[in-house]
Amino acid sequence: MPWEKQFDIDETLEKAGETFWAHGYEATSMSRLLKAMGIQKGSFYNAFGSKHEVYLRTLDQYAQQRLGELRELTRGKAAVAALRAHFDALYEDCISPQGHRGCMLLNCALETAHQDRQAQALVKKGLANHEKILHDLILEGQKTGEIDRNLDAGATAKTMMALVMGMRVYSRSGSDPQAVRTLADQAIRLVTPTDART
Template identity: 30%
Template sequence: MARTKEFDPDAVLHRAMELFWARGYEATTMADLVEHLGIGRASIYATFGGKRDLYLKAYDRYVELGVDWAGLLSQPGPVLPAVRALVERFAADATGPGAERGCLVVNTAVELVPHDAAAARRVAANWDFVEATLTSALTRAAAQGELAADRNPRALARFVLTVLQGMRVVGKGADDPARLRDAAATALSVLD
């Protein structure tokens, strides 16, 4: 008869996500995971697989809990105020509490994508989704007359995505919030 787990796998996965987000993949050892998660190595392997499997599951959890792009950008009415609020939110978050952790998607792109195909697929899927959501919103903005007819919604979406992700990188080491506020303001001026 199988033993009943003496821990909540969802809670443990969340704690693993927090640890990987704070330290990164390479800097987090199995000993760190055992200590931080409060469960044995065998339980980690039996429930989540190895360290890499656990990392990818933690990444997936991070994306699930992250920004509700579709919800924010598909509201009826004007679109550009929602896009502006999103850019301003990223600038504020990138200098707020926990900013030194950055974004787990960006951290994964920098640390694992060059040599891990599964991580690369996940990051690409995330950025493709964000780009498609932004493109759809900006296409709607153009149809509503919020953008000039000669503006390319897809190119603008790619630009906004790149700025948002860049703000997360700069925010990891930024000690000057004005740097990100200025970047956000300049990015928003492109939408005018």
């Protein structure tokens, strides 16, 4: 093996991902992308093939990372506590300085996915994974009796997904953090007995 790469593939993909995340696909030009990645054109095309290919890889990488973080966050917690942790973390992320980037999967869903089948597949899978985690948590909570067994777990999980999306949209469009907080609270109320509410 005559010569090893002068840059770390994953690290470089990470930088690319952040750029796509912040600016979207179309608004990220090659020059901007290369500057962010810190490599030259030749290296880029040699290592990755095309802008679009890199986009898909960063999208996939993003989905995997978020999925991992979510699993980590909820591991070992009781259902409602796990959901609470999830929505609290999401709220913090939304109001943080980088919160304006929103969720890369959602950005992609609305900007790119409808005319890019491969991106659409990644988005669908990412959303489905997220929804399944929420669904499983609700089912588990119902099994232990934490959560009302009459609740439609599937529909509630979808509603929670909608609330997640709402939080992302409100925060990305520059709304009052209070609006985002309200949605997070509403998500928890969905799985909290009515008589326990303040």
